[in-house]
Every structure is written in structure tokens, then in C-alpha cells.
Amino acid sequence: MKLKTYQARTMSEALAKVKKELGPDAVILHTRTLRRGGVLGVGARPIVEITATSDTRAAGARKPAPRPTDAQSTDAPAEDSTLSRSVAMAQAAVKAYGAVEARESAASASARKPAATPPVAGRSKPVSGMQFRKGGVVTPPRKQDVPPPQPKKAGIALIDTASFDLPMPPEVNTDVAIEVDTDIRSEIEEIRQMVRNLVDRSDRSAFPDAPESLTSFYSHLISQEVEEQLARELLHRAAKNLGVRRNVRVADEIVRMELRRLVGEMLPTPSPLKLARPGRPTVVALVGPTGVGKTTTIAKLAANMKLRERKSVGFITIDSYRIAAVEQLRTYAQILKVPLISVLSPGDLRSAIDRMSNMDLILIDTAGRSQKDDPRIAELHDFLRAARADQVHLVLSSTSRDRTTREAIERFRPLGVTQLIFTKLDEAVGLGVILNTLKRVDLQVSYLTNGQAVPDDIQIASTGKLAKLILGFDDPNDLMQRSRKEQMGVAI
DSSP, rough: OOEEEEEEESSHHHHHHHHHHHHHTTTEEEEEEEEEOOOOTTEEEEEEEEEEEOHHHHHHOSSSSOOOOHHHHHTTTTTHHHHHHHHHHHHHHHHHHHHHHHHHHHHHTTTTTOSSSSOOOSSOOOTOOOOOOOSEEOOOOGGGGGGSOOOOOOOOBBBOOOOSSOOOOOOOHHHHHHHHHHHHHHHHHHHHHHHHHHHHHHHHHHTTTHHHHHHHHHHHHTTTOOOOHHHHHHHHHHHHHHHOTTTTOOOOHOOOHHHHHHHHHHSOOOOOOOSSOOOOOEEEEEEEEETHHHHHHHHHHIIIIIIIOOEEEEEEEESSSOOHHHHHHHEEEEEHHHOEESSSHHHHHHHHHHHHTTOSEEEEEEEOOTOOHHHHHHHHHHHHHTTOOOOOEEEEESOOOOOHHHHHHHHGGGGGGOOOEEGGGOSSOSSSSHHHHHSSSSSSSEEEEOOSTTTTTTEEOOOOHHHHHHSSSSSSHHHHHHHHHHHTTTOO
């Protein structure tokens, strides 16, 4: 006998699934209610589960099979014992479904009176649209029993096991189930406390001489992707400056303020884009690995300079490898009404710059290059040498790992990199990578970006704001929203 199990939020939904897949002649063998979902069982929801089959041998079992004699019992087919067990489960199913139907009827009793007569004592309540007949099998109603306008309903065949001399499965003790659920919740809470203790011990083993009030901050810094050695250095300095000793508690807000101050001291002064003297254009090139958002960042810079600073801007692209990138920049150029020139050689680049000599700012969009692709980086070096750019901003993704970021800086720095731009702040797990990077290299940060909105999702990397982001004390999206209000002259 082939059995199938169906699960749904309610009994009616589960029955609908049985009807849909197994048809109106399906045989329900077992039902139960279980809990699913949640976290470690907390917040789990009740689920109704039905075990059913479409085997006609089970549905056609109208008469009780004769009890085998001792001589016959060894020769009885395996299917007979299977059918017996199935029938026993069917008894539980009929009783459970009758209870569900009774509850649903009681819920709607105030709106209308039930038309059907109460079920016979000891029998489960018949399913709507079905009737019992002699032999125990539930069948759809006969034509004459149904009013003409009412469509005939297909029913699921159930086995009436009243005539079978088989023991019923034991009743479920709901009090025990509730008590077990309480025990599980208690065990979950114990597990959570054990995890907290393990984390606390791990922090103390990694930072054993830290005052108790600073231990949690060490774990927080690590979660923000700050290097362990740098996190210990910050907390040692904070403890020294605040005069914190072991077993002495300090208010968390005081520790936060001190950490912001210390991180701010480690960060270089921001260096945003500045125009050269009047009468000549300022040439700025953006370089970096593939997929870090150079083209979108160029559009944000151009929009801010043209719309807010009222400066004339021109685009030059040497990204001839990706047609989509050229089209994207062309779309921005059309929206901002700025000129765009696409070049293929260093000589063409120099000529394009000369043609835009009346502009205040010329932004050069370069093709993304892997830091491991030496020939392509050498080719890019030839372009930048011909451009004689005033500033070269290396664009890095804040979602990159420390090692990837360090390697990118090492390989692109010979191109004359003067500033760094960190993008995708809203996608990063933690922004400690920025602090780790700036601690090693002598470069300034010009801008921070997140999101795709032009010109809004870009901001000057001021030390105070950047320190809060690195420490996880501020959200990049909230910071950008406040920046927009500031630019609009709205007091925060």
C-alpha cells in the first residue's frame, strides 16, 4: 500500500490537498497535529498532517476479515497485517476529523443552525457532502438526496471501522504535550545562556586583561570586521584614557564616545574633489577593480558638481570592453546634459581632454581591472600618463575582504592614486575593513557611497561620521538621509 503525507495549516486545507492529488476515492489513514517553524522551537505554529492512500483495496474493505487460525497465521499475506494497521490508523483519523468538524460547527453556530442531524453516538461526524452506507464506506450522496440546483460534491472515501474488532490507538494526553513544550522552552533558554557564557569566555580568553565593562565591546568590534589586534589596541587605549580597572563598571555610552574619538584620531583628514585654478579644467580619473561601482560613482560626482555646485562637467570613457558601461554613462550624460567622448587610445584621450578645455571638471571613467591582470593595468597606466590627471581616485568596495583590499591598493597605487573611495557601504557586514586599510596605507578617503540613487547616495568621508560607521554606531542609510536633509538646509 502506497502512503502519502500532506501538511497544511488547517484540516480543510489538508483535505483539499488530498482531494486534488489522490482524487475523491482517497482513503484517509491517519491525522495528527504537530508544530513547525520558529527558532529552536520558539514561535512554532501548529500544522495538520494527513496520511492517505489511493489504494482501492483499503477503500473496498467493507467486511471484517476472518481471524486467522493458529495454523493459518503463519501463511497470512503481509498485506493483511498492513491493512489491519491502516484500518487502526483510520479509526483515529475518523475520530480526529469528527472533532475538527465539531469545533468548526460550534464556531458558526451563532450565525446559522446546523441542518444535519447529530451523528450517532460512537461514530465520527460525517463529512459534508458525504453519507455512510451499509458496510461502512462513505460515498457521495445519491442524486435524489441532493437538491437540483446544488452541484454534486466529490468526497474523500473514509473507512468506517466500527465493525472491525481492532483496538483503537491510545488517546493523546494534551496535558503531557503542554508540559513537554514548557520543558523544551526551558531547555532552549538554558542553551542560549550556555552560548552567551561560551561567547563571554571566548572574548575573555582572546582579551584576558580587559576590564569587564569592555569585554562586550571587543566582541562588537570583531563583529564589525575590525582586526583582532587593532580591536585590542583600541580597547587598551580606551581603558587607559578612562582609568578603567578590572571589576570596575563604566557606562557604555562613555566607552562609545571614547572609541569614536580614538577611531577618529586614526583616520586621515578627508580629501574630497577640489577644482584647480580657474581657466583650466580639473581632470579626475576613477580606477579600480571590476564591479566596485566606478561608473555610478562618476555619475554621482558629476550630478553634485553640476546641479549643486553649478560647475560645467564633461565625461570621457575609456571603458571600451563593456558596451553596457558606455551606454550607462551615455544615459547619465543625456540626463545631466553634459558632453561624453569615448576614446580607444592614449592619444585619443589627450585629444578629448583638449577639446573639453572649457569645462570646469573632466571625469574619466576607466574599465575595471583585476589587480592580478598586469598587462591590463600597464595599459591603463599608459592612458593615465597621457591624461596627466590632477587626481586619481581608487574605488574600492567595502564588502571586500582585508586581503583583497590590500592587494588592490598595492597593484593600483603605481597608477598615481591620490585618494580612496569606498562604495557599497549598505551591503557590507561590517565596515572595519576601512579602518584596517587606512591603518596600513598613507592615503586619504574622499567619498563614501551606498545605493544607486544619483546624486544622493554619496557623501564626503568626514572623520566623525566615518568613525561611527566603522564602529557600527550608525547606519549608512540613516547617515545618507541626514546628509540629504543637511544639503537641503533642513535642521536635524
